[in-house]
Amino acid sequence: MIDPRPITLIVGALTTGLGAAMLAPALLDILLGNPHWQVFVASSLFTMLTGSMLFLSAQGSAGQMNLRQAFIMTVAAWVSLVGFGAIPFYLSGVVPSITDAVFESMSGLTTTGATVIVGLDNAPPGILFWRGLQQWLGGLGIIVMAVAVLPMLQIGGMQLFKVEAFETPDKILPRATQISGSMTMIYLIFTTLCMIAYWAAGMRMTDALIHAMTTVATGGFSTKDGSIGHFDSAAIDMIGITFMLAGSLPFLLYVQAVQGRTSILWRDSQVKAFMLTVFALVLVAWIYEHARGFNPGIEGLRYAAFNVISIMTGTGYATTDYGAWGPFAVTFFFVIMFIGGCAGSTSCGIKIFRFQVLYQNVRQHLSRIVYPNGIFVTRFNGRKLPDSVSGAVMSFFFLYLCSVAVLAVALSFTGLDDLTAISGAATAISNVGPGLGDIIGPSGNFKPLNDTAKWLLTAGMLMGRLELFTVLVLFLPRFWRA
Structure with missing residues (x-):
């Protein structure tokens, strides 16, 4: 009992x-x-x-x-x-x-x-x-x-x-x-600095x-139907980029940095992998924009950086309808909404550290194929990865993709078109916000969906935020046995 x-x-x-x-x-x-x-x-x-x-x-x-x-x-x-x-x-x-x-x-x-x-x-x-x-x-x-x-x-x-x-x-x-007291203070300081910066850049105080x-x-969440794009300000976009990135880094590292370990932020492998991924994805989006004639030059970099970081970190702000950039852009933004930020941050998605663990496991497996008698140790931040962590991460990847697929099928049964159903499932499980398509895309809204679809998406948002297992384990009969 x-x-x-x-x-x-x-x-x-x-x-x-x-x-x-x-x-x-x-x-x-x-x-x-x-x-x-x-x-x-x-x-x-x-x-x-x-x-x-x-x-x-x-x-x-x-x-x-x-x-x-x-x-x-x-x-x-x-x-x-x-x-x-x-x-x-x-x-x-x-x-x-x-x-x-x-x-x-x-x-x-x-x-x-x-x-x-x-x-x-x-x-x-x-x-x-x-x-x-x-x-x-x-x-x-x-x-x-x-x-x-x-x-x-x-x-x-x-x-x-x-x-x-x-x-x-x-x-x-x-x-x-x-610990939460220290993190709350840092969280409050970031919020205050961001508010002052937005106000100085031209926003009203509220x-x-x-x-x-x-x-x-x-x-x-924005106060405008046009999201951050309503303000059409390069300064506001840059402030948003800065603090979206700040919110996507591990807050425990901020606490340690304040305590004197100032180098820990740029030495952490998860932070380095996250920033490198952001840089690479922004570069890809910028090159594509330039090649297709959307927002060419430095203006294109602004739009590429803001929207890539917003979707990848799960923030969900939009400054332009990137769904209108063409089929590649639709696929690109669909894929990056799964990535997320760092563990221990406010961001969502699969999280960067899990991709690092996946890479280490694949690398170890390939090395064993080439050198069957070799000994290869997987590591994260210089420490050996326990088998339990590798197994848990692999299970999470499998369950994450299965959850998105099941939710997408369920949404399609409510009458939604394929793009809306698939992107809706992905954005709910990944806690991103906007999906793709004319209905729930960056220039759309979830209001037109029927009640069944909204309840399914509500359940998906909860599952995604609680990392799937936390919710699904409650449906196992064995869990409730004394």
Whole structure:
């Protein structure tokens, strides 16, 4: 029998915190004279009351958390936060149904960036701020989860990044609190610097704040229907590029750099592989643009760099409709949305370190074919790769591609065309945001999709953000046996 008290305690505390966060957009609406502040106050009171009841019902009686409880807690926390986070969207009337409200909330907290809201330019300021705040909180939660929870659960090779203090589940909370405090401070500093930079480049203060939150979180929610492209500013594009890259690097390395190990960022093999990949992909996109006559010269470099980095890191901003660049561009952007950033960052996707592990395994296998009696050791960052990590990464690759394929087939059964179904599945599992095609492409929106497709995509966003195994393991009958 699984003891629900530790799970209830944590879910209750997080839900209460989310309810308190709803007061921020309420305050903004009050200051701007917008009547939607009542929606946020009501949502906040209900959310905090429910969360407090859950927390108090388990306080003082919850024991240590085991692995099964940790799996359930992780999924339950995200589902709970998404559900309560959807309340302001529904009560405000900016979305017509609970389906759309949950979709928007899931997209926000998982930092996917797909939206069903049309008319963002004239949307209530509190709602726009809530969307940005959701992504900011979601990005912070993703960082803490990547450092404290996923390595302990040994999800998809994440055990490679286990912090030494997290040897057992009962040590997670106190140590995670210490480390997350340092990472939160760095996260807040990045957000502040990004906001100031956007404001100096010409954005209004509210736009600068919301875009800063969604840039550092690599989420991609914008206050404009035209996304970052609305501003048509090279300076704003460069600021976005800088902070999207900053959000895609491991935040634990930032903590270590602040503590005096300043060289660790450019010595880390994952960071070097990520930056090299970015450079190569931007160069390919720029050359293609120039060859086809789209945005030639240095202007083409700006568009290539911004959109490649946005899609690769899973941010999902757009400055142009790259789907109109031709068949190669469609295939190119479809492929790079799987890549993602570094482990321990706010970015999504498969993650660079898994491609490094895959490369090491393939290299070892080929070497053994050529030299059957040779001894070849796979390494990551100078350390020997355990067989358990290699096996977990290979399993993750297989399950990732299978999940995209199954979701694409399911979406096609709802009546979507092939390009929309396939790119929709990929962008949901990869938590990128825009897909491809006329409907959900960079110049489109997810609102026209039917409710069944939206629920499928909502489930896909959750699975992708929780690294697949965390969700799927709950469907195994063996998991629930005592």
